[in-house]
Amino acid sequence: xxxxxxxPIGRRTVLKGAASAAALLAAPAVLTRRARAxxxxxxxxxxxxxxxxxxxxxVIPAGYFQNLEAVLPQFREIxxxxxxxxxxxxxxxxxxxxxxxxxxxxxxxxxxTDPMYYxxxxxxxxxxxxxxxLDKPELxxxxxxxxxxxxxxxxxxxxxxxxxxxxxxxxxxxxxxxxSDVYEKLGLSPAETLxxxxxxxxxxNDPANRLWGAALRGFKGAGQNMYIYPSIFLAFxxxxxxGDKVVVNGPEAAAALDWYVSLLKSTSPEGVENWNWPDxxxxxxxxxxxxYIDTHNxxxxxxxxxxxKVVGKVGFARWPKGPAxxxxxxxxxxxxxxxxxxxxxxxxxxxxxxQWAGSKEVQAATSYxxxxxxxxxxxxxxxxxxxxxxxxxxDGIGAGLTQTTMDSIKEDTDVDWRPRVPQWAALGExxxxxxxxxxxxxxxxxxxLDAAQGQVDGIMKQ
Amino acid sequence: xxxxxxxxxxxxxxxxxxxxxxxxxxxxxxxxxAVVVSLKSESEVLAYPPSVIFEPTLRNFRDALTGNLSIASxxxxxxxxxxxxxxxxxxxAVPAAYAFARLRLPAxxxxxxxxxxxxxxxxxxxxxxxxxILNRVGLLDTYTGMITVxxxxxLPFAIWLMVSYxxxxxxxxxxxxxxxxxxxxxxxxxxxxxxxxxxxxxxxVFVFLxxxxxxxxxxxxxxxxxxxxxxxxxxxxxxxxxxxxxLAAAALVAMLPVIVIGILAQRQIVKGLTVGAVKGxxxx
Numbered sequence: 001x002x003x004x005x006x007x008p009i010g011r012r013t014v015l016k017g018a019a020s021a022a023a024l025l026a027a028p029a030v031l032t033r034r035a036r037a038x039x040x041x042x043x044x045x046x047x048x049x050x051x052x053x054x055x056x057x058x059v060i061p062a063g064y065f066q067n068l069e070a071v072l073p074q075f076r077e078i079x080x081x082x083x084x085x086x087x088x089x090x091x092x093x094x095x096x097x098x099x100x101x102x103x104x105x106x107x108x109x110x111x112x113t114d115p116m117y118y119x120x121x122x123x124x125x126x127x128x129x130x131x132x133x134l135d136k137p138e139l140x141x142x143x144x145x146x147x148x149x150x151x152x153x154x155x156x157x158x159x160x161x162x163x164x165x166x167x168x169x170x171x172x173x174x175x176x177x178x179x180s181d182v183y184e185k186l187g188l189s190p191a192e193t194l195x196x197x198x199x200x201x202x203x204x205n206d207p208a209n210r211l212w213g214a215a216l217r218g219f220k221g222a223g224q225n226m227y228i229y230p231s232i233f234l235a236f237x238x239x240x241x242x243g244d245k246v247v248v249n250g251p252e253a254a255a256a257l258d259w260y261v262s263l264l265k266s267t268s269p270e271g272v273e274n275w276n277w278p279d280x281x282x283x284x285x286x287x288x289x290x291x292y293i294d295t296h297n298x299x300x301x302x303x304x305x306x307x308x309k310v311v312g313k314v315g316f317a318r319w320p321k322g323p324a325x326x327x328x329x330x331x332x333x334x335x336x337x338x339x340x341x342x343x344x345x346x347x348x349x350x351x352x353x354x355q356w357a358g359s360k361e362v363q364a365a366t367s368y369x370x371x372x373x374x375x376x377x378x379x380x381x382x383x384x385x386x387x388x389x390x391x392x393x394x395d396g397i398g399a400g401l402t403q404t405t406m407d408s409i410k411e412d413t414d415v416d417w418r419p420r421v422p423q424w425a426a427l428g429e430x431x432x433x434x435x436x437x438x439x440x441x442x443x444x445x446x447x448x449l450d451a452a453q454g455q456v457d458g459i460m461k462q
Numbered sequence: 463x464x465x466x467x468x469x470x471x472x473x474x475x476x477x478x479x480x481x482x483x484x485x486x487x488x489x490x491x492x493x494x495x496a497v498v499v500s501l502k503s504e505s506e507v508l509a510y511p512p513s514v515i516f517e518p519t520l521r522n523f524r525d526a527l528t529g530n531l532s533i534a535s536x537x538x539x540x541x542x543x544x545x546x547x548x549x550x551x552x553x554x555a556v557p558a559a560y561a562f563a564r565l566r567l568p569a570x571x572x573x574x575x576x577x578x579x580x581x582x583x584x585x586x587x588x589x590x591x592x593x594x595i596l597n598r599v600g601l602l603d604t605y606t607g608m609i610t611v612x613x614x615x616x617l618p619f620a621i622w623l624m625v626s627y628x629x630x631x632x633x634x635x636x637x638x639x640x641x642x643x644x645x646x647x648x649x650x651x652x653x654x655x656x657x658x659x660x661x662x663x664x665x666x667v668f669v670f671l672x673x674x675x676x677x678x679x680x681x682x683x684x685x686x687x688x689x690x691x692x693x694x695x696x697x698x699x700x701x702x703x704x705x706x707x708x709l710a711a712a713a714l715v716a717m718l719p720v721i722v723i724g725i726l727a728q729r730q731i732v733k734g735l736t737v738g739a740v741k742g743x744x745x746x
Contacts, residue, residue, distance in 0.1 A: 062701035089696040
């Protein structure tokens with residue numbers, strides 16, 4: 001990603017040589033993108049008010065940010081702000097943002113942020129409340145930006161005590177994705193409950209013919225097993241808090257983890273405890289999985305005939321209900337906050353960028369309106385989710401994808417999907433480790449969670 | 463030698479060759495697999511059973527070098543970083559190691575130990591201090607900052623390695639040079655250095671390799687300007703999918719400079735073993 005915007009590298013001619021070689025390679029891409037740019041945007045504000053400011057934005061390597069980068073020349077033209085995206089692997093972006101924020105370096109004026117990090121950032125005063133920006137008519141045309149059009153739960157996830165701190169750019173819902181042809185042949189219907197889900201998986205499971213019942217993310221860590229486990233935990237009636245105390249080893253937790261472990265042990269391919277979301281989607285696209293529960297975004301890959309063998313054989317349904325009668329989807333989105341330690345000029349530039357990226361026009365231009373092959377499936381606005389163009393894009397991948405995802409976002413989202421405490425980064429690691437130790441059979445679910453509770457208590461005392 | 467003694471020797475050679483080939487295969491397999499994957503299309507990569515006969519394509523190499531996720535500029539960054547680190551390390555480590563091996567320094571033991579201690583800190587514990595220091599002096603995301611950080615772990619290692627080579631050179635050789643009125647530096651340059659070229663070769667390879675493969679500091683202390691291949695390759699592992707074929711192609715391209723350095727250094731290592739003035743000498 002970096003090569004599109006070649007920065008002046010250094011004083012030495014050797015280095016300049018390297019830079020110009022890279023610039024030459026990148027030149028055609030830049031030219032075509034510039035030529036395509038029609039630099040128009042709504043919003044009755046002075047878009048040039050931060051012209052000449054340079055800002056860097058931390059993002060992760062992902063198609064939805066690559067699409068944003070492709071239309072970025074338009075923003076540069078409209079605003080005169082020299083903005084570059086810095087792609088940082090998802091495993092490192094959080095640490096890097098924390099380093100930057102806590103040491104007040106001000107390297108990233110804004111960066112793609114995990115909703116779970118807002119409590120930590122806000123508790124430390126590392127990011128600014130966005131009311132400072134949203135309520136100023138010279139900075140925001142409220143009628144045009146239409147903050148309330150942003151999906152409510154995503155807005156909520158980037159707010160603390162009702163105060164907005166981040167603008168969601170991209171997000172997803174977790175849904176059941178299943179092989180409609182296999183289910184039809186076996187007379188199955190998509191699972192309504194977690195018990196159904198396990199029963200379906202058992203019926204489909206036929207390893208001798210390279211077809212396994214189901215798979216869920218098993219790999220340890222944030223966004224991995226901790227992307228799946230909290231949904232099961234809450235669906236089993238688990239509660240993160242007992243008063244002020246964070247509890248991870250209640251009877252619901254043990255039952256939830258037991259369900260998770262026995263599903264993967266009995267109906268998933270070997271090694272699933274090391275699987276990540278792309279591994280699961282790859283396996284499903286090769287026709288070796290009956291079902292999986294994961295982001296609706298992964299469906300894009302399943303409709304690509306050059307990679308997928310299951311085009312047109314995919315069905316979608318919401319997360320099954322747990323014993324507590326709840327369906328709980330993950331709440332996952334990337335939003336942009338404003339770094340409190342950058343200059344006012346940079347804050348204004350960052351806000352213009354965030355507003356532009358979150359606007360209806362740019363959301364559409366990076367989704368169904370995008371010229372490239374990959375079109376974003378996780379736009380941030382209710383009005384877009386209800387538009388015919390967007391529904392056409394999603395339902396083109398598989399019937400019912402729009403409805404299933406929209407219902408999940410509206411009905412199954414719990415803003416407190418994970419305990420929103422500043423210590424979450426450390427707590428999450430502890431629970432992730434417990435989940436994995438149960439998955440690999442090092443400890444029983446109950447024993448693994450009991451051990452985790454001890455560590456959780458220690459962390460919360462600090 | 464009688465023929466009865468030769469047969470077991472031949473048998474032994476055969477067994478050893480087979481064993482060596484087997485062990486080598488274990489190490490070579492991932493690389494060979496990467497070669498195969500890099501020549502396939504993304505859809506063939508996932509095919510099961512893995513296709514053995516397929517139409518090879520060089521598209522992945524083209525995409526890795528010139529596509530919108532190109533690693534070309536990062537490759538140059540890595541070459542500059544690793545080369546500068548290696549050259550500076552060798553220039554500084556050889557005299558430092560010589561001093562440790564030969565001079566009567568005050569607190570020599572203590573200093574030598576201190577040099578090693580810096581190697582005992584897990585690198586992840588250094589990320590935050592390094593970040594703060596580089597930020598304070600304005601060297602985040604610069605070559606100067608990055609190379610300085612790399613020197614902090616390559617230098618102690620190189621010094622420690624070079625001391626052992628230098629201690630193996632008999633003092634008599636230097637003393638002979640002094641009798642011929644050579645200065646200490648002249649003796650180091652003309653007498654000692656040719657003797658330790660093998661050691662320098664080995665050290666060069668290790669230091670270059672470490673700097674080349676470094677990821678942790680690069681991702682946290684670098685940025686858009688300093689983005690070595692180890693970080694850039696993550697662009698092929700996007701949130702939606704892993705582009706295995708392009709990743710394999712990029713990894714193979716990124717291996718080339720290391721292989722070149724390895725071959726160049728190997729020549730010096732072999733020369734160092736054979737040209738020596740006193741074979742099998744030293745204090746061992």
